[in-house]
Amino acid sequence: MGNMVRTQIFLTAEQRRHLRAWSRLEKKTASALIRTAIEERYVHRPTPADFRAALDEAFGSWKGRKKSSVAMVRALRRGKRLKSLSG
DSSP states (O other): OOOOOOOOOOOOHHHHHHHHHHHHHHTOOHHHHHHHHHIIIIISOOOHHHHHHHHHHHTTTTTTOSSOHHHHHHHHHHSHHHHHHTO
16 A cells, blocks of 8 residues: 555444444454445446456357357256255
8 A cells, every 4th residue: 555645534423333343343443444445445446448348358258159048047957956956
C-alpha cells in the first residue's frame, strides 16, 4: 500500500456499531477494514469493459460440439452423476 492520506468520514450510529463489532471479530482496526472494503468494492471491481471482454472471449465456446446445450444438460440430468450425489 502506498502513502497514506488521512481522511474523515461520517457514519451512522448503526454503521459504527457494525464496524466496531467486525473490528473486534477480525482483530483489525476500523481503518484497515474500511481500506479493505474500498479495495474490494471500488479498486479491484471489474469494469463494464472487463465484463464485455469476458463475454466476447466466451462467445462461440460451444461451437463445434455435436450435442446441443439442451441435450447436454438432459444427459447430465439422466446420468449416474445425479444418483451418486443423492447417496
